[in-house]
Amino acid sequence: MYLDGEGLLGPSPRYIVWFHGCSRNCPGCIAIDWNRKNFPAFELSVRTMVEIIQQSGNIEGITISGGEPFLQIDALYELVSELRKTELGIIIYSGYRLSELKEMSNEKVKKILSEIDVLIDGNYEEKLDDDLPYRGSSNQVIYQFTDRYRDFFKSKKKEDFFY
Numbered sequence: 001m002y003l004d005g006e007g008l009l010g011p012s013p014r015y016i017v018w019f020h021g022c023s024r025n026c027p028g029c030i031a032i033d034w035n036r037k038n039f040p041a042f043e044l045s046v047r048t049m050v051e052i053i054q055q056s057g058n059i060e061g062i063t064i065s066g067g068e069p070f071l072q073i074d075a076l077y078e079l080v081s082e083l084r085k086t087e088l089g090i091i092i093y094s095g096y097r098l099s100e101l102k103e104m105s106n107e108k109v110k111k112i113l114s115e116i117d118v119l120i121d122g123n124y125e126e127k128l129d130d131d132l133p134y135r136g137s138s139n140q141v142i143y144q145f146t147d148r149y150r151d152f153f154k155s156k157k158k159e160d161f162f163y
């Protein structure tokens with residue numbers, strides 16, 4: 001969990017939460033070491049995360065990434081449900097395509113998709129890495145389920161990308 005003041009993964013200031021663990025092993029993944037089972041991860045309960053976020057005052061929102069957040073569906077569901085009670089914006093990065101998430105026919109997945117502002121989907125493809133803002137590779141799609149971040153993403157050009 002990290003307080004981002006530079007707008008790396010959405011409008012700042014915002015909290016970034018990385019869910020530990022992903023089994024895809026995409027070549028070039030920046031989280032590949034963190035995703036190994038034995039790599040030490042800092043375990044936080046959802047309650048603790050929500051308390052930290054609520055106590056942090058003037059933040060714009062939260063970005064959830066990983067790892068693969070949807071592999072910890074109960075925790076993800078609880079976190080999104082709690083945050084949706086606030087005014088905070090919610091962005092999720094997932095290695096699953098939106099179509100794959102829909103095909104799961106899982107009620108918690110459906111509810112999460114109905115409550116977040118943005119999903120950036122798809123795994124990282126090294127061959128398709130062209131430094132696009134807010135996407136690791138061009139196969140990934142930014143789905144905007146609400147208008148909250150429409151202007152933000154529209155205004156971001158390649159030269160604005162910080163990585």
Ligand code: SF4
Nearest residue numbers: 022025026029095124
């Ligand atoms: S799906 Fe994402 S987190 Fe998982 S290995 Fe691939 S790039 Fe890394």
